[in-house]
Amino acid sequence: MDRLSNTVRPYAWGSTTAIPELLGTAPTGEPQAEMWMGAHPGAPSRLTRPTETGTEQSLSDIIAADPERELGPAAVRAFGPRLPFLLKLLAAGAPLSLQVHPDLAQARAGYADEERRGIPVDAPHRTYKDSNHKPELICALTPFEGLCGFRRPAEAAALVGALGVDSLKPYVDLLRAHPEEAALREVLTAILTADPAEMARTVEEAAEAAERLGGAHAPYAQIARHYPGDPGVIAAMLLNHVQLQPGEAMFLGAGVPHAYLGGLGVEIMANSDNVLRCGLTPKHVDVPELLRIVRFEATDPDILRPEASSTGEELYETPVDEFRLSRYVLPGGAAPVDLTAPAPQILLCTAGSPRAGELTLVPGEAAFVPADEPVEVTGTGTVFRATVVV
Structure with a gap:
């Protein structure tokens, strides 16, 4: 076995202290958002093997040189000659983008379409970076806060309606009058396609009301402080607010809208970088594709707690x-x-x-x-x- 040397990514939303505190190192003052462990080409882990030349090699190169030795024949048969997962330490000091991930068929079709259209994989407006899906699991190391899946329309209507913002009343009426799928689809579409200037004014009013009300509205006031005028602030109110305690986890499947708001956790995912965003980010936003991919169904947040076995292993199913x-x-x-x-x-x-x-x-x-x-x-x-x- 080999000790890994891993890259810490300095995304703007990252905490400046959480990863340094875990590592026992001094903070640099810069955000440290994610430490990647695996063989993803964006930042593969590195290692030095005593039998080699003594220089560091990337884990991706070592696996490519002898996939069956490193991964085992069964894993190669099932997933091909690459490590199929990416492990991370994730430290959110500010809200991440409001996003969904495609399923495997959608990822393959989207990737093939953008390849046919000649969009470079590293282009900022590229949506599908690879042809893989991206289910993921986040396990809290500290109290961890996030958004996951749609609320029941009646619950969303009550939360939004309590703000008392006139320009939000049509959304409240839609949420109360239509069946679940139609209500969620129509309201999210309306929020994300509204006139930007008018929506920015609505978000400002909603943020002021959320600050004043506090309680269940407090998370959305916090989001608005980071992303003033962003339609994602209103869209976030359609989602379940989830708080994980250390050791608890949350699984995110294809089409489930979500965002992480704060905390330190261990994250694992299929080895993919396919993210469709609709707000709370300076990165590429693809509203039409996100609306095509997202699953408009209300869910109760499923907080996972590990199942212990006689060997001492605690498994997150x-x-x-x-x-x-x-x-x-x-x-x-x-x-x-x-x-x-x-x-x-x-x-x-x-x-x-x-x-x-x-x-x-x-x-x-x-x-x-x-x-x-x-x-x-x-x-x-x-x-x-x-x-x-x-």
Whole structure:
């Protein structure tokens, strides 16, 4: 197994302190939003193997040189010769974009269409960066706040109506008068396609009312402080507000609108960068495509708590095979836990100083374990285990 050297991405919404506090390093004053662990071409992890030249190599290059050795034959058959997941530490100091992800068929069709039209993959107006879907799971390390899935139309109508903003009354009436799918579709479409100047005035009035009311309206006042005049502020009120406690998680499937608002968590996803945004961002917004992809159905937020097994593994169950996330809270003094598996693994320490094989890990450190390589964890601390279902 190999200790990984990972890239921290300085997106503007990132916290300036959360990742440095976990790593035990001094803050730089710049936002540190995501630490990527995996083989995504945008920022692959690096490692040095004793048997090699002694220079760092990217994990993506090592896997490409011998996929079956690193990933195992079963994973290669199922997902091809690449690591199918990307693991991250995510530290939100400000709200992220309001977004959805496509399913696999939509991603393939969208990617092929943009390829045919000759849009460069790195173009800022490109929507589909690859042909893969992007289901994801966020597990809270600190209290974590986000938006996930549509509220019931009646609940959204009550929240928006309580603001007392005249220009929002037509949306309230639609939410109360139409069946669920039609109500959500018509109101979100109207918000995102409204005249920008008129919507900016509406958002300003709504933000002032939310500040005054507080309580359930407080999150939207906070969002408006970061994104004044953005229609995403009103769209966010259609979504469920979710608060996770440390150890709780949230799964986000295709077509589910969502946004993270604040906190530190471990995030895992299929190895994709396909994001369709409709607000709360300076990045490319593709409203027509998002409206085509989003699922207009109200849902109750499904907060996941890990299922413990007799081996000490606490598993976060999800309906996808590209990733499998679990954790081990090691009490110290217990027998070593055998994690040997026929699939690739990344082990991430978030507390204590456990040993994984010959490596001692401290918070924020991670190791890559090739398929079938013997590995045991022991000592005291918390280890997240990322792998695949084969």
